[in-house]
Amino acid sequence: MPKPLLQLMDLILSQKKTHVSSFNVAAKTLGREFFKENVEGKDFDSSSGKDVLSILANEVLAQIASLTLAGHETTASTLTWSLFELCNHPEQQNRISAEILQVRSRHGSTGKLTSEDYDSMPFMNAVIKETLRFHRIAPALLRVLACDNVIPLSDPVTTSTGVKVTEIPVEKGQLVEIGIGYYNRNPTVWGSDADVWNPDRFLGELDKQTPVGVYTNFLTFSIMIFKNIYPNTTTRRWSPLLYWLAFFAVMELQVILFELIESFKFALPKAGINIKRRMLGL
Numbered sequence: 001m002p003k004p005l006l007q008l009m010d011l012i013l014s015q016k017k018t019h020v021s022s023f024n025v026a027a028k029t030l031g032r033e034f035f036k037e038n039v040e041g042k043d044f045d046s047s048s049g050k051d052v053l054s055i056l057a058n059e060v061l062a063q064i065a066s067l068t069l070a071g072h073e074t075t076a077s078t079l080t081w082s083l084f085e086l087c088n089h090p091e092q093q094n095r096i097s098a099e100i101l102q103v104r105s106r107h108g109s110t111g112k113l114t115s116e117d118y119d120s121m122p123f124m125n126a127v128i129k130e131t132l133r134f135h136r137i138a139p140a141l142l143r144v145l146a147c148d149n150v151i152p153l154s155d156p157v158t159t160s161t162g163v164k165v166t167e168i169p170v171e172k173g174q175l176v177e178i179g180i181g182y183y184n185r186n187p188t189v190w191g192s193d194a195d196v197w198n199p200d201r202f203l204g205e206l207d208k209q210t211p212v213g214v215y216t217n218f219l220t221f222s223i224m225i226f227k228n229i230y231p232n233t234t235t236r237r238w239s240p241l242l243y244w245l246a247f248f249a250v251m252e253l254q255v256i257l258f259e260l261i262e263s264f265k266f267a268l269p270k271a272g273i274n275i276k277r278r279m280l281g282l
Contacts, residue, residue: 074137075252081135082127082257084275085197087268092199096124096261104262118254124261126202128253133184133218134197135277141178141219148172155188180219189217221246 086093099121107113119125150167157165170176185194190201202216215221260266 075249077137078128078131078135078249079253079256082131082253083260083266085131085134086127086261087266089197090267092123092127093261093266096121096127096257099124100258100262113258115251115254118251118258121254121258122203123199124254124257126199128250128257129202129216129218130197130199132216132220133190136180136184136218136220138220139179139181141180143176143178145170145172145174145176151176178219184218184220215246215250221249 086096103113103117103121104111107117148169148171150169152167153165159165183189187194193201
């Protein structure tokens with residue numbers, strides 16, 4: 001869109017624009033408070049301290065909106081499905097409650113918890129992992145090939161003519177679609193109960209597998225991967241934001257799920273409710 005047209009549209013008032021502007025003001029206010037509490041008073045190199053402080057302040061204010069808003073809907077969706085599954089499996093909800101009591105026994109009812117405390121809860125984290133696997137957010141991963149290459153198949157495919165195919169040649173510029181949902185429920189990877197929500201699968205040897213992404217052995221977070229394939233080699237180019245975005249989302253899930261299960265008992269309003277997921281888009 002031409003820049004003059006964008007500038008003209010920026011002058012048009014609307015309810016959505018007012019809402020976004022209000023959010024930006026609130027985000028910057030929060031960013032200033034965060035910066036003041038965590039950065040001011042720290043020691044910096046005297047020769048460039050002011051420049052460093054200025055850069056940090058501007059960076060915090062620029063990124064706080066992303067930290068607050070980015071991933072909000074996806075995290076909320078995963079949390080919703082986690083609670084739905086816990087409603088259908090009340091015994092699993094009780095297991096999380098037991099872990100919460102163990103954590104509180106170390107810190108008291110009002111003690112401040114750390115990321116290590118949340119990570120020390122194996123079953124709650126297994127619930128989060130299983131929900132991310134079973135209820136993936138994005139249905140597929142789309143990438144355009146940077147060059148000609150060959151994609152090897154872990155499981156050979158036999159064609160209708162009886163030919164055994166072990167690799168697929170692809171060309172530069174070709175669009176490749178990877179089914180995240182298919183991989184996340186592939187029986188070859190997850191076992192015969194791949195279509196069953198079962199957090200206990202992440203309490204055994206399965207959780208020690210080499211991950212295909214940055215968090216556990218599923219493709220849920222792989223939508224953020226930038227990957228180019230070059231001749232005779234395979235090189236993953238991870239987005240520099242991928243790691244902290246993924247673990248920030250997981251930490252959000254840990255904190256919120258902990259607080260909700262500690263404060264409430266979740267159950268469906270009546271038995272026999274059948275909820276089906278449907279993908280929506282523009």
